[in-house]
Amino acid sequence: MGTVSLPDTWVYSLRLPHDPRAARVARMTVRAVLSGHGRGEIRHDVELLASELVTNVYRHSSGPASLRLTALGDGRVRVGVWDRHPHIPAPFGEPPWDRVAVVEGEAEGGRGLRLVQEYADRWGGWPIGDGAWERGAGKLLWFEVGERRRES
Template identity: 40%
Template sequence: MPETEPPAPWEYTLSIPNDPRAVTVCRRTLRLILTLHGLINLVDTAELLAAELISNAVRHTTGPAALRLRWSGGVLRIGAWDADPEPPDPPLALDQLTCAENGRGLALVRACSDVWGWQPQSRNGNRGKYVWCQLATA
């Protein structure tokens, strides 16, 4: 049986305004991108993770934001950039989730992704942060 070459790396960035409707736009765009790249098995989890990251960016900041998707080496990285350089609040422990009214987003990201993190960003005079998570296909 001939060996197939691994899919080539790709990256997409979707810039969005600070508008709660942008979360839906990001979810639908992510679903389309992953489907077109043959990664349908990642769609549901990736959509949940992207929605949590983007909704945090829109809810807790006042400036623009961006959804970033990168595929490389069998790993999908989903990230949200926003203009606020302050770190995100740490995720709640799983036993705190049932009582909490807020703060469940990053706990879901931590529970559903292989790894997550954040880093401050400074580019072209713009400051902010990038919160990301990764999903592997295998």
């Protein structure tokens, strides 16, 4: 009987409703997937950033979202979050990507996209479709984690 060797590339997708609990479901999913694949060293960063993006979908759009986790085979994990709202916020839009303003200490929000700049190795965003929100278009925001960990 031979041993089974697990692939180093994989993809998981999750459809999330417009629900305040979606960020928690996203965190739990990320935790389970990365722990199951032995990627505990990046779990906390990926969990935090995925949760921030899904929270923004809930706060700034009115429709569902999709979360996709992809192992790229070289130690990096890419996370993509799709929603129907067409606006691509900084730092995901056009360069310079460091346009996320520093938030005042007392503010209740506005730190999530800054965290992407601090903890992700790469990030970006793409418009989906023709930009017509009501026809199911929108955007995909993505980030990658793992490159800095490999270089350390």
